[in-house]
Amino acid sequence: MPELRKDPVIGRWVIIATERAKRPDQFSGQAQEAPPEKPCPFCEGSESHTPPEIYALRPKHTLPNSPGWELRVVPSIAPFLRIEGELERRGKGMYDLMNGIGAHEIVIETNQHIANMADLSEEQIAKVITCYIDRMIDLEKDKRFKYALVFKNHGWVAGGGSVKHSRSQLIATPVNPKRVKEELAGARFYYDYHERCVFCDLIRQELEFKERVILDIDGFIAISPFAARFPFEIWILPKKHACDFTSLTMPMRLDLGRIIKKALSKLKKGLNDPPYNYVLHTAPFRQPKVGYWKSIDYDYHWHIEIMPRLTRVAGFEWGTGFYICPLPPEDAAKFLSEVEV
Numbered sequence: 256m257p258e259l260r261k262d263p264v265i266g267r268w269v270i271i272a273t274e275r276a277k278r279p280d281q282f283s284g285q286a287q288e289a290p291p292e293k294p295c296p297f298c299e300g301s302e303s304h305t306p307p308e309i310y311a312l313r314p315k316h317t318l319p320n321s322p323g324w325e326l327r328v329v330p331s332i333a334p335f336l337r338i339e340g341e342l343e344r345r346g347k348g349m350y351d352l353m354n355g356i357g358a359h360e361i362v363i364e365t366n367q368h369i370a371n372m373a374d375l376s377e378e379q380i381a382k383v384i385t386c387y388i389d390r391m392i393d394l395e396k397d398k399r400f401k402y403a404l405v406f407k408n409h410g411w412v413a414g415g416g417s418v419k420h421s422r423s424q425l426i427a428t429p430v431n432p433k434r435v436k437e438e439l440a441g442a443r444f445y446y447d448y449h450e451r452c453v454f455c456d457l458i459r460q461e462l463e464f465k466e467r468v469i470l471d472i473d474g475f476i477a478i479s480p481f482a483a484r485f486p487f488e489i490w491i492l493p494k495k496h497a498c499d500f501t502s503l504t505m506p507m508r509l510d511l512g513r514i515i516k517k518a519l520s521k522l523k524k525g526l527n528d529p530p531y532n533y534v535l536h537t538a539p540f541r542q543p544k545v546g547y548w549k550s551i552d553y554d555y556h557w558h559i560e561i562m563p564r565l566t567r568v569a570g571f572e573w574g575t576g577f578y579i580c581p582l583p584p585e586d587a588a589k590f591l592s593e594v595e596v
């Protein structure tokens with residue numbers, strides 16, 4: 256019997272399609288056509304092929320936009336939103352609009368031509384995490400922005416393009432994204448009722464039953480969520496409650512780097528390097544607003560969602576907002592926890 260499951264945070268329903276379920280080992284990431292690889296503008300020595308850097312981890316004696324760096328951030332050459340200008344919020348009859356203002360930055364995670372973040376060292380991933388935090392703190396100073404979304408597209412099918420060099424993206428937006436607002440609202444609703452964080456409750460319950468836990472190390476857990484949308488979907492959460500990712504201490508950044516590396520390595524090894532997206536969900540930039548953000552320090556809990564792209568989103572998903580997941584998350588968690596990395 257297929258199962259309808261409800262996500263406890265945002266109330267989204269998914270269908271765990273046990274009838275057409277596949278075994279975990281029937282999924283593989285390599286059945287995708289990708290165009291031939293282009294020359295890489297992100298390797299060390301190709302600095303002139305990117306816009307000038309915004310941020311770099313490099314020794315003091317090296318010049319900006321020259322070799323010698325460990326990590327660089329550059330503006331996107333094809334930004335979704337533009338940094339210059341004012342928002343000019345306005346109405347046109349019943350329609351609301353504003354100028355497409357925002358920041359769109361590319362975080363080049365390594366000077367080596369490495370395709371998958373799974374193959375970076377945990378120390379290097381910790382440096383990427385520090386870079387996300389530094390950039391978010393900097394962008395928060397710009398009062399036009401309300402949110403900064405960090406995300407990654409790995410592999411052609413996941414939108415990773417034809418250059419196989421590990422990088423993530425950061426987009427600051429002048430409005431809070433709807434998907435984030437749904438989580439914030441769901442978490443606050445749960446908190447108003449229970450006076451507990453929904454994510455902390457979820458972590459407690461997962462640790463008790465263990466059937467969806469993939470990794471439990473160093474203050475972080477990786478689970479396949481109860482109402483998973485995609486086969487092998489993974490959420491990484493800090494066990495200690497915190498709504499704001501930028502509050503992560505240095506030792507915790509290294510611990511987070513370790514669990515990210517392990518989780519991504521399990522996907523790579525167990526599923527033949529599948530394409531995936533990940534997103535970081537953290538508290539918005541909190542500009543003072545009466546009655547807003549009252550309990551966010553207690554009710555929201557930052558986390559990373561990793562979504563392997565092994566199935567397609569089709570008409571039913573578009574039409575309903577339901578997702579159909581052809582693999583029970585319990586089977587995914589068991590399979591991934593047994594992949595040795």
Ligand SMILES: [Zn+2]
Nearest residue numbers: 295298368420
């Ligand atoms: Zn490269």
Ligand SMILES: [Zn+2]
Nearest residue numbers: 452455496556
């Ligand atoms: Zn919490």
Ligand SMILES: [Zn+2]
Nearest residue numbers: 438536558560
């Ligand atoms: Zn989330």
